Amino acid sequence: xxxxxxxxxxxxxxxxxxxxxxxxxxxxxxxxxxxxxxxxxxxxxxxxxxxxxxxxxxxxxxxxxxxxxxxxxxxxxxxxxxxxxxxxxxxxxxxxxxxxxxxxxxxxxxxxxxxxxxxxxxxxxxxxxxxxxxxxxxxxxxxxxxxxxxxxxxxxxxxxxxxxxxxxxxxxxxxxxxxxxxxxxxxxxxxxxxxxxxxxxxxxxxxxxxxxxxxxxxxxxxxxxxxxxxxxxxxxxxxxxxxxxxxxxxxxxxxxxxxxxxxxxxxxxxxxxxxxxxxxxxxxxxxxxxxxxxxxxxxxxxxxxxxxxxxxxxxxxxxxxxxxxxxxxxxxxxxxxxxxxxxxxxxxxxxxxxxxxxxxxxxxxxxxxxxxxxxxxxxxxxxxxxxxxxxxxxxxxxxxxxxxxxxxxxxxxxxxxxxxxxxxxxxxxxxxxxxxxxxxxxxxxxxxxxxxxxxxxxxxxxxxxxxxxxxxxxxxxxxxxx
Amino acid sequence: xxxxxxxxxxxxxxxxxxxxxxxxxxxxxxxxxxxxxxxxxxxxxxxxxxxxxxxxxxxxxxxxxxxxxxxxxxxxxxxxxxxxxxxxxxxxx
Numbered sequence: 001x002x003x004x005x006x007x008x009x010x011x012x013x014x015x016x017x018x019x020x021x022x023x024x025x026x027x028x029x030x031x032x033x034x035x036x037x038x039x040x041x042x043x044x045x046x047x048x049x050x051x052x053x054x055x056x057x058x059x060x061x062x063x064x065x066x067x068x069x070x071x072x073x074x075x076x077x078x079x080x081x082x083x084x085x086x087x088x089x090x091x092x093x094x095x096x097x098x099x100x101x102x103x104x105x106x107x108x109x110x111x112x113x114x115x116x117x118x119x120x121x122x123x124x125x126x127x128x129x130x131x132x133x134x135x136x137x138x139x140x141x142x143x144x145x146x147x148x149x150x151x152x153x154x155x156x157x158x159x160x161x162x163x164x165x166x167x168x169x170x171x172x173x174x175x176x177x178x179x180x181x182x183x184x185x186x187x188x189x190x191x192x193x194x195x196x197x198x199x200x201x202x203x204x205x206x207x208x209x210x211x212x213x214x215x216x217x218x219x220x221x222x223x224x225x226x227x228x229x230x231x232x233x234x235x236x237x238x239x240x241x242x243x244x245x246x247x248x249x250x251x252x253x254x255x256x257x258x259x260x261x262x263x264x265x266x267x268x269x270x271x272x273x274x275x276x277x278x279x280x281x282x283x284x285x286x287x288x289x290x291x292x293x294x295x296x297x298x299x300x301x302x303x304x305x306x307x308x309x310x311x312x313x314x315x316x317x318x319x320x321x322x323x324x325x326x327x328x329x330x331x332x333x334x335x336x337x338x339x340x341x342x343x344x345x346x347x348x349x350x351x352x353x354x355x356x357x358x359x360x361x362x363x364x365x366x367x368x369x370x371x372x373x374x375x376x377x378x379x380x381x382x383x384x385x386x387x388x389x390x391x392x393x394x395x396x397x398x399x400x401x402x403x404x405x406x407x408x409x410x411x412x413x414x415x416x417x418x419x420x421x422x423x424x425x426x427x428x429x430x431x432x433x434x435x436x437x438x439x440x441x442x443x444x445x446x447x448x449x450x451x452x453x454x455x456x457x458x459x460x461x462x463x464x465x466x467x468x469x470x471x472x473x474x475x476x477x478x479x480x481x482x
Numbered sequence: 483x484x485x486x487x488x489x490x491x492x493x494x495x496x497x498x499x500x501x502x503x504x505x506x507x508x509x510x511x512x513x514x515x516x517x518x519x520x521x522x523x524x525x526x527x528x529x530x531x532x533x534x535x536x537x538x539x540x541x542x543x544x545x546x547x548x549x550x551x552x553x554x555x556x557x558x559x560x561x562x563x564x565x566x567x568x569x570x571x572x573x574x575x
Binding site for chain 2: 094095097190191204230233234236237296299302303305306313317320321322323324325326327331332333334335336337338339340342343346348351352354355356357358359360362368369371372373374375376377378379381411412413416427428429430
């Protein structure tokens with residue numbers, strides 16, 4: 001029996017009805033990993049430990065929500081005793097002494113972590129091409145990027161290797177690859193999921209989230225990933241609802257905002273048509289669309305490219321070649337040790353962002369850039385606050401277009417604009433989901449819905465209604481396993 | 483963005499570039515700074531900077547010892563260490 005492309009719900013049923021054992025499911029999953037090796041979706045596998053846990057579950061079945069479900073973990077979450085690289089040469093030998101709260105939560109719910117997925121180095125990239133471990137391929141076509149930075153996770157789910165993966169999203173790193181790979185992914189409200197054990201990129205923007213084939217599966221994962229964590233001072237002390245509850249409620253009468261300032265006429269006609277078709281589909285479900293104005297939203301990408309590099313340059317100063325990570329050979333003094341260890345350890349995009357960060361934080365430029373960007377960030381958040389007085393949700397395409405070819409985008413700024421539609425939610429700390437809503441030349445596209453703070457349940461509800469009445473999320477990529 | 487500025491921020495970042503890369507990096511930085519300069523035109527007088535989307539968190543907690551001494555575990559990841567300390571090149575002659 002094939003387990004490829006199954007959902008969490010389907011696999012759970014197969015396990016509970018003893019159609020398949022935990023051990024068989026895990027073995028099958030590793031076979032799929034092997035057959036899809038050319039995608040380069042994984043950096044490190046954890047087969048031995050995974051099989052031990054699976055056998056234990058066979059001996060002692062559990063009723064836990066994710067019991068026996070294989071999950072691929074983004075290599076940005078530290079995992080106790082399992083190499084964690086964050087896609088960087090800097091951490092090519094790093095064995096963490098503890099696990100991230102997200103990993104602990106998911107494993108406590110019974111899941112089987114099968115390994116660590118490839119990603120853009122330190123989550124800085126939108127195509128997975130900045131990974132030190134080689135780029136990931138998108139299962140939807142020859143030489144296509146999977147998006148980034150959670151590209152390995154997205155490709156692993158899209159190829160049907162796993163039903164679930166973890167991702168992180170600082171400017172779109174869950175939603176953009178979900179869109180480009182034809183899967184579902186959500187960035188929750190900032191603070192919903194603990195950042196403890198997530199290797200920090202931009203602390204005021206970073207947020208973990210699930211990636212899966214359906215919104216319902218994402219809700220099942222979110223139930224376990226969320227927790228108030230005293231080890232993360234920005235972790236929200238809010239009740240975590242059951243995100244699957246009421247997921248199939250009708251959505252008639254809901255008001256969804258379309259952002260006036262997003263100029264869709266600049267996008268390809270096919271992309272616009274798919275978006276308009278999704279609007280019509282939602283209208284047929286009883287949704288009313290309203291134009292909303294967010295006057296500062298088009299300043300999101302430049303704002304992001306001040307705030308994120310500033311926080312990155314500060315966070316990545318911890319990689320000093322002394323306590324962990326790469327150290328150069330024969331340093332002649334301390335400065336030489338720092339400079340060469342870091343210059344060898346980091347790739348070009350990471351270096352670019354550290355430099356930009358140092359620049360905007362340096363004396364004389366701080367007010368003009370960093371403070372200014374934080375002020376504009378408030379204007380953007382205020383724009384959302386005002387919009388949510390009029391509408392329940394905001395909808396846009398997730399990306400400007402479908403997956404592009406590896407190596408085809410060399411201008412950093414062009415690449416930064418990949419996140420045009422996703423960055424605003426990070427700046428404002430809002431939850432956003434991407435669901436598959438169509439195909440251009442057999443390449444998937446995603447639809448983004450953004451909700452007000454803590455309204456993830458509404459996102460799942462609206463996404464699930466779409467998936468109950470369309471079949472975009474059921475399509476599978478052409479198989480070219482080797 | 484001149485060479486001197488790039489040299490200063492490279493040193494602040496403890497990063498070094500060879501000649502070939504230096505030109506490309508300078509050009510990239512120039513373009514990125516030009517791109518973010520569009521924020522210049524926005525009127526932000528009297529706008530309080532937003533440092534984090536959650537302005538009300540960051541609670542304090544009792545300063546209690548919660549973790550055991552895991553010196554050995556932590557020193558294991560160090561590129562160079564003895565049984566008690568991280569080792570670095572001599573700083574004081």
